[in-house]
Amino acid sequence: MSFVEYSDFIQDGDVAVVYLGHESMMPVKVQQGAQTQTRYGAIRHSTDLIGQRYGSKVTCSKGGWVYVLHPTPELWTVTLPHRTQILYTTDIATITMMLELKPGSVVCESGTGSGSLSHAILRTIAPTGHLHTVEFHQQRAEKVAEEFKEHRVDHLVTVRNQDVCKDGFGVTGVADAVFLDIPSPWEAVRHAKAAMKKQGGRVCSFSPCIEQVQRTCEALVDQGFEEISTVEILLRIHDVRTVSLPLPDFGPDSLAQTQPDIAEKTPPIQASVAMKTTILPREMPGHTGYLTFATKPRT
Amino acid sequence: MADNVDGDSLYRIKEGDYVVLKRGDIFKAVQIQPKKKVIFEKQWLFLDKAVGQLYSSTFEIVSGGILQPLKPKHTESSSDAKEAGTDNRNIVDDGKSQKLTRDDIETLKEKGMKGQEIIQQLIENSSTFKDKTEYAQDKYIKKKKKKYENTVTILKPSCRILAMMYHGREPGKICHLQYDTLAQMLTLANIHAGSKVLVFETCAGLVLGSVMERMGGYGSVIQMYPGGGPVRAGVESFGFPEHFHDMLHEFPICHVNALLAGTLDTTAKDPSADSKKSDMAAEEEQNQPEAERRGSPEEQSMETNSGADGSHDHEKDEQEKLKEARAQRKKVKQEEKRKKLAAAAALLEGRNADGLVIASRFHPCPVLMGLLKFLSPSRPFVVYSQYKEALIECYTKLKEQGGTVNLRLTDTWLRHYQVLPNRTHPVLLMSGGGGYLLSGTTVAADRSKPAGSQRAEEPAAKRLKLTDTER
Numbered sequence: 035m036s037f038v039e040y041s042d043f044i045q046d047g048d049v050a051v052v053y054l055g056h057e058s059m060m061p062v063k064v065q066q067g068a069q070t071q072t073r074y075g076a077i078r079h080s081t082d083l084i085g086q087r088y089g090s091k092v093t094c095s096k097g098g099w100v101y102v103l104h105p106t107p108e109l110w111t112v113t114l115p116h117r118t119q120i121l122y123t124t125d126i127a128t129i130t131m132m133l134e135l136k137p138g139s140v141v142c143e144s145g146t147g148s149g150s151l152s153h154a155i156l157r158t159i160a161p162t163g164h165l166h167t168v169e170f171h172q173q174r175a176e177k178v179a180e181e182f183k184e185h186r187v188d189h190l191v192t193v194r195n196q197d198v199c200k201d202g203f204g205v206t207g208v209a210d211a212v213f214l215d216i217p218s219p220w221e222a223v224r225h226a227k228a229a230m231k232k233q234g235g236r237v238c239s240f241s242p243c244i245e246q247v248q249r250t251c252e253a254l255v256d257q258g259f260e261e262i263s264t265v266e267i268l269l270r271i272h273d274v275r276t277v278s279l280p281l282p283d284f285g286p287d288s289l290a291q292t293q294p295d296i297a298e299k300t301p302p303i304q305a306s307v308a309m310k311t312t313i314l315p316r317e318m319p320g321h322t323g324y325l326t327f328a329t330k331p332r333t
Numbered sequence: 334m335a336d337n338v339d340g341d342s343l344y345r346i347k348e349g350d351y352v353v354l355k356r357g358d359i360f361k362a363v364q365i366q367p368k369k370k371v372i373f374e375k376q377w378l379f380l381d382k383a384v385g386q387l388y389s390s391t392f393e394i395v396s397g398g399i400l401q402p403l404k405p406k407h408t409e410s411s412s413d414a415k416e417a418g419t420d421n422r423n424i425v426d427d428g429k430s431q432k433l434t435r436d437d438i439e440t441l442k443e444k445g446m447k448g449q450e451i452i453q454q455l456i457e458n459s460s461t462f463k464d465k466t467e468y469a470q471d472k473y474i475k476k477k478k479k480k481y482e483n484t485v486t487i488l489k490p491s492c493r494i495l496a497m498m499y500h501g502r503e504p505g506k507i508c509h510l511q512y513d514t515l516a517q518m519l520t521l522a523n524i525h526a527g528s529k530v531l532v533f534e535t536c537a538g539l540v541l542g543s544v545m546e547r548m549g550g551y552g553s554v555i556q557m558y559p560g561g562g563p564v565r566a567g568v569e570s571f572g573f574p575e576h577f578h579d580m581l582h583e584f585p586i587c588h589v590n591a592l593l594a595g596t597l598d599t600t601a602k603d604p605s606a607d608s609k610k611s612d613m614a615a616e617e618e619q620n621q622p623e624a625e626r627r628g629s630p631e632e633q634s635m636e637t638n639s640g641a642d643g644s645h646d647h648e649k650d651e652q653e654k655l656k657e658a659r660a661q662r663k664k665v666k667q668e669e670k671r672k673k674l675a676a677a678a679a680l681l682e683g684r685n686a687d688g689l690v691i692a693s694r695f696h697p698c699p700v701l702m703g704l705l706k707f708l709s710p711s712r713p714f715v716v717y718s719q720y721k722e723a724l725i726e727c728y729t730k731l732k733e734q735g736g737t738v739n740l741r742l743t744d745t746w747l748r749h750y751q752v753l754p755n756r757t758h759p760v761l762l763m764s765g766g767g768g769y770l771l772s773g774t775t776v777a778a779d780r781s782k783p784a785g786s787q788r789a790e791e792p793a794a795k796r797l798k799l800t801d802t803e804r
Contacts, residue, residue: 039527040687053738089710090777101738101776104711106523124745127520128513134491137526137549157525233344244757251752264750267513272742274728310725312742
């Protein structure tokens, strides 16, 4: 297992995702001799996990069962331990495409936070790209570096514990793309420019507030960035349901009574009609953040 | 400019390159060919002068459609000392505010005046311009620029640019797949280097090309195609290096049942004469997508005419030779085709693909049910449809059948913002038209439990609880 390469069987030391049902999942570090408690009972790693195929059904001690899934950045995003607010898959997908990330891309990111986006970036730029990520919070930087190692992607990433607004990304002239998710991105725009290749590249900044966007756009213009564009992306999840709509009773049909032919053909009164449809959740996230993209021209 | 030293050669436009032309928000994909006329935004132009220039350079189109490199930085504002009104209470539309007539403008154009200069002339001859608000002035200039400034920027193609181009120019050809939806697909399907991905699309090759870009030439992509042959015009526009094509395989969807039943014979010459013909046509189509429609009928008429023209022996001989050569080529091609089919079949037979992406004008349900069988357990799949109802059916079927988890029916809304001092607001709400996605993960087929028991065992309240704590 690795976050950048599929394998078929679960091995000692892997991170597996236990699927308990209906988007309820938990990550498990697979260790010989270890046990994991779920509400369906215990999972014994040595017998229940190691050597099993990813995607197979595992019966727990209480007789309930779960599926064990191969980790992906998307599954990690919904199961990872939060140390900060994180970016979700909808924003991540847009960022990845609009930054034109692909195998071989060199990317700078700050802050690393809980590593939700980092894992997605690493998946996309492997096996030849590199991620330089900057996190000013020492404990978070250490924790995420530890995770990268566990997930076997540490060869693709350098974590730096410094303040991106003061000290920059620790690299110059190497990045194809830069991503900023910090409270004052406008203070890091010049560092972003310095980190990027002289031939140019793409930059993205994520901010929840429009005032932050405003200041960032000004800084981008000042630094000579082009094609500045701000977007917001919203996800709607449709819940598939069978609904039944009751039919009103109009009383006896006088026309049908006078014409016995029709009366016979009229189906017996149906109380309701069932149909498949979707409903939207009563509440949904209406805002995560604004994504501001720009192109650094050749300098 | 001794740029080769610092690796600029990769960033230079070469003859034969596939590029994207851009003006404003309009894109067009073309190939750089010497002396080839290209029409872009109602204007003829030649791209010869672009060769050797750097990507993302902007050119002015001068007389004769010749490109002339523009200096990278030409400042935007044409009137720096700004004089502007505060409101429009005194601006009257009398149709006389512009002192230049249409003929005057035409004369300026004929004189070879540059777009920028014409706009300046228009501003100077507009009696109301200085009374307009700053905002209205900006808008006026923007509008005139669109009309008179004939510049073009040449970009290196990418999934981002091509997806935006297709959606802007020919949404019908890509089943109205919006670029933010395509972005979701690539992520939800966990497309990355080294995997084995199945793609079924009728989006002109845009989805296939995007998948290939994300795989960077590592791993394999098997394009499952309907009809005579795969459509890949969009893939060409990406301008992938040669080795990317080594990862690309193709398999006709009409052989899927045979393959699943184990009755597909890839050693035979070809299943039927019929499919032979269509395969041939398909290959031509793929080689010369534009000439294809004109090309094949011509060839056919040549063949039928050969009998009537028989009086001229010389011609006849030549025709015979041609025919033979063609037959020979046909044979070689067929052999290649057979080998390719065998190779794709071998890749599929393991039933261990790592991902599945479907985006087509066909009903997605049978496609999904058929192709899911080729996936390993614990692998993601994503289905696009312009219509939600088709995906509701897929969802219901998958729930009945089992073998998948994490099913989600979604769509995305993309909102653009204008961010300018004192003028920040959303500009456009793209909704609905972007299509819908059904995504999920495969799991090992259920042997012990009857279908339908799954739902009953899953605690229904859990999801709500989880989303509450997560957000």
